[in-house]
Amino acid sequence: MVAFEEIKVGDTIPPLTKPAITHLQLALYAGAGADHNPIHVDEQAAKAGGLPGIIAHGMLPLGFLGQLLTLWVPQSQLRSLSTRFVGMAFPGDVITCSGRIAGKREHAGEKLVDIDIAAQNQKGENLQLGKATVALA
Amino acid sequence: MIDKTIIGKQYPAFTVEVEKRWVRSFAEAIGETNPVYFDESAAKSAGYRSLPTPPTFPFAMIMDANQSFMILDELGIDKRRAMHGEQSFDYHTDLCAGDVVTGQQKVVDIYDKKNGALEFLVTETRLENQRGEHVCDLRTTVVVRN
Numbered sequence: 001m002v003a004f005e006e007i008k009v010g011d012t013i014p015p016l017t018k019p020a021i022t023h024l025q026l027a028l029y030a031g032a033g034a035d036h037n038p039i040h041v042d043e044q045a046a047k048a049g050g051l052p053g054i055i056a057h058g059m060l061p062l063g064f065l066g067q068l069l070t071l072w073v074p075q076s077q078l079r080s081l082s083t084r085f086v087g088m089a090f091p092g093d094v095i096t097c098s099g100r101i102a103g104k105r106e107h108a109g110e111k112l113v114d115i116d117i118a119a120q121n122q123k124g125e126n127l128q129l130g131k132a133t134v135a136l137a
Numbered sequence: 138m139i140d141k142t143i144i145g146k147q148y149p150a151f152t153v154e155v156e157k158r159w160v161r162s163f164a165e166a167i168g169e170t171n172p173v174y175f176d177e178s179a180a181k182s183a184g185y186r187s188l189p190t191p192p193t194f195p196f197a198m199i200m201d202a203n204q205s206f207m208i209l210d211e212l213g214i215d216k217r218r219a220m221h222g223e224q225s226f227d228y229h230t231d232l233c234a235g236d237v238v239t240g241q242q243k244v245v246d247i248y249d250k251k252n253g254a255l256e257f258l259v260t261e262t263r264l265e266n267q268r269g270e271h272v273c274d275l276r277t278t279v280v281v282r283n
Binding site: 018019025028029033035038039045046060062064070071074078079080081082083085 | 189192196231
């Protein structure tokens with residue numbers, strides 16, 4: 001169990017590298033994520049929209065960032081999750097999620113840790129830069 | 138340019154049921170492997186009422202209720218020019234399979250950058266469960282490339 005007292009600002013949490021994004025995964029996410037925008041499954045539609053080709057749903061790497069956090073602490077301790085989508089993910093990309101402790105505070109009787117989180121592709125380019133807050137005992 | 142007079146507009150409430158099969162298929166799509174998202178007995182052993190929903194599931198709920206595309210259609214914006222710019226979730230209580238969630242979306246901001254080449258549409262959605270408990274607040278920024 002992760003303990004509040006043992007966490008220091010600047011510590012990193014265990015990173016998560018996901019298997020390469022596949023077209024099948026984007027089709028599954030289009031269905032389960034209820035996002036039927038054709039730019040995620042149809043090459044021609046993506047190009048007609050001015051994109052270089054099919055792009056992943058931004059919510060997919062954000063889902064990976066959620067997993068990064070729930071692998072670290074039980075989900076019931078997650079208080080907030082936010083991100084800016086700063087780069088696009090494409091089929092074949094291998095995404096690595098990471099987190100660094102940015103602050104510790106107490107609020108409404110809870111011991112909270114703020115974490116800077118990022119999702120990067122295999123070239124080390126940032127795709128998502130975000131923040132999360134978890135409650136620790 | 139997006140009509141800024143819709144800032145403050147509140148859309149009709151929507152209701153979405155969290156089906157077990159949906160939680161499993163969502164968890165599979167994001168590559169989850171933790172059994173709590175797939176197996177009810179594992180979820181209950183971990184202290185959940187039923188399968189918990191992964192952290193980003195609430196966005197799938199607002200998409201299922203057509204909340205984002207509804208506004209784009211209303212504004213006459215081509216979905217292929219719209220991209221997700223920012224997303225946040227504030228969690229207030231757990232959200233599990235079997236819950237029936239009611240939400241309401243409002244437009245909180247519209248602005249542009251690069252002389253209108255990029256427009257930003259910001260909405261907030263509050264979700265409550267069948268017991269009237271505040272579940273989650275979502276804030277969504279959609280970027281439109283003109």
